Amino acid sequence: MPPSSASLLIRGGRLIDPASRIDTPADLLIEKGQVRRVGVALPAPAGVPILDATGLVVAPGFIDAHVHLREPGFEYKETIASGAAAAAAGGICAVAAMPNTNPPPDSGQRVAEAVARAAGAPVRVYQIGCITAGRKGQSLAPLEELARAGAIAFSDDGDPVEDEALMRQALELGRRLGIPLFPHEEVKALTAGGSMHEGQVSARLGVKGMPSAGEEQLIARDIELVRQTGGPLHLAHISTAGTVELVRRAKAEGLPVTCEVLTHHFILTDEEVDRQGTQAKMSPPLRSGADVQAMLQGLAEGVIDTIATDHAPHSAEEKSRPLTEAPFGIVGLETAVGLTLTHLVHHGVLSLAQAIEKWAWAPARILRLPGGHLSVGGLGDVTIIDPNREWTVDPTQFRSKSHNTPFRGAKLRGKAVATVVAGHLVYSELG
Numbered sequence: 348m349p350p351s352s353a354s355l356l357i358r359g360g361r362l363i364d365p366a367s368r369i370d371t372p373a374d375l376l377i378e379k380g381q382v383r384r385v386g387v388a389l390p391a392p393a394g395v396p397i398l399d400a401t402g403l404v405v406a407p408g409f410i411d412a413h414v415h416l417r418e419p420g421f422e423y424k425e426t427i428a429s430g431a432a433a434a435a436a437g438g439i440c441a442v443a444a445m446p447n448t449n450p451p452p453d454s455g456q457r458v459a460e461a462v463a464r465a466a467g468a469p470v471r472v473y474q475i476g477c478i479t480a481g482r483k484g485q486s487l488a489p490l491e492e493l494a495r496a497g498a499i500a501f502s503d504d505g506d507p508v509e510d511e512a513l514m515r516q517a518l519e520l521g522r523r524l525g526i527p528l529f530p531h532e533e534v535k536a537l538t539a540g541g542s543m544h545e546g547q548v549s550a551r552l553g554v555k556g557m558p559s560a561g562e563e564q565l566i567a568r569d570i571e572l573v574r575q576t577g578g579p580l581h582l583a584h585i586s587t588a589g590t591v592e593l594v595r596r597a598k599a600e601g602l603p604v605t606c607e608v609l610t611h612h613f614i615l616t617d618e619e620v621d622r623q624g625t626q627a628k629m630s631p632p633l634r635s636g637a638d639v640q641a642m643l644q645g646l647a648e649g650v651i652d653t654i655a656t657d658h659a660p661h662s663a664e665e666k667s668r669p670l671t672e673a674p675f676g677i678v679g680l681e682t683a684v685g686l687t688l689t690h691l692v693h694h695g696v697l698s699l700a701q702a703i704e705k706w707a708w709a710p711a712r713i714l715r716l717p718g719g720h721l722s723v724g725g726l727g728d729v730t731i732i733d734p735n736r737e738w739t740v741d742p743t744q745f746r747s748k749s750h751n752t753p754f755r756g757a758k759l760r761g762k763a764v765a766t767v768v769a770g771h772l773v774y775s776e777l778g
């Protein structure tokens with residue numbers, strides 16, 4: 348985050364703060380990086396800059412709990428600086444960085460280094476530590492040491508923890524430390540060699556598929572381990588109707604299980620792979636229309652807690668390889684708000700307040716982060732949204748180093764137009 352805190356008066360907006368059930372026209376005064384006052388026609392203290400938010404929505408800073416910043420090790424795809432700039436431009440005030448860097452943060456020292464590396468970024472960068480040493484799935488990383496160094500969750504994202512005893516131990520430690528496990532759930536034996544969802548489209552294209560069971564089997568196992576250990580489990584990027592049902596039942600049972608969906612999984616189907624090839628290749632893959640419907644239903648019902656991007660930058664050269672050889676993943680930070688507004692809010696799946704809750708208060712609560720709300724004394728992190736701004740996705744305008752997105756040319760309605768972190772205006776399209 349910015350090295351110092353600042354003051355700012357945001358005037359005339361519609362303030363929506365789901366954590367305190369506020370949705371009203373109000374001004375917001377941030378002083379020294381913290382929310383100081385919320386009210387109508389607040390006077391500006393001397394020397395405090397004023398931001399006119401008339402006609403705009405003022406929301407608690409959005410948190411993207413699932414991004415890949417690629418530094419250290421893969422700086423040709425993204426750096427902390429370029430990824431954080433992309434976040435700011437997308438209205439995201441805080442990101443949680445997944446640990447599949449080289450080297451990965453699997454020791455206290457490496458977590459501390461990762462935290463220090465991101466210290467000057469324009470947005471808050473939280474670090475997710477590894478579950479296993481080297482992300483190899485063979486022995487547990489020193490989770491307590493990682494937590495002490497600042498890890499906010501544990502994941503081997505990109506790879507699963509297939510060893511059941513290890514995952515059980517990790518959940519037990521997670522419970523003791525009060526830190527969630529955030530695993531990538533994939534039975535590699537079922538998905539190996541696959542480039543897309545296993546279904547009618549993969550059959551038609553003659554491409555090896557990744558069956559839904561590859562996700563659901565490991566999630567079912569881990570929910571059983573939660574039942575045994577009581578450890579908190581936050582499921583990354585759920586993508587199948589079967590998974591939504593598993594989470595629905597786990598929650599009904601009162602288990603500490605939460606989950607996220609990625610912006611593309613509630614919009615696109617596997618047909619997109621036929622249309623866009625590697626630009627639509629990701630893991631978990633785009634699924635069937637029925638799975639997309641299940642994501643929308645799960646969001647509306649509240650079975651799905653949070654929305655994230657899984658921002659996964661790759662170079663143009665990597666994505667120009669054949670479908671079977673190109674890496675998995677797409678960028679997402681600069682399209683997240685527009686996709687959410689267009690496909691969830693304007694299509695009537697979620698209210699604006701519910702969408703904001705899933706991007707701010709829910710991730711803060713689940714990952715036990717500061718922020719996510721606009722109560723007095725809270726962080727002065729704000730996402731300012733024009734809910735009706737119409738725009739077209741143009742990846743050449745991205746701050747991200749990478750342009751791999753299946754949403755090139757998409758016409759969206761709703762955009763983050765200003766981003767405030769600790770009272771600093773870190774991005775603005777306002778005059």
Ligand SMILES: [Zn+2]
Pocket residue numbers: 504505506531583584630631
């Ligand atoms: Zn993953």
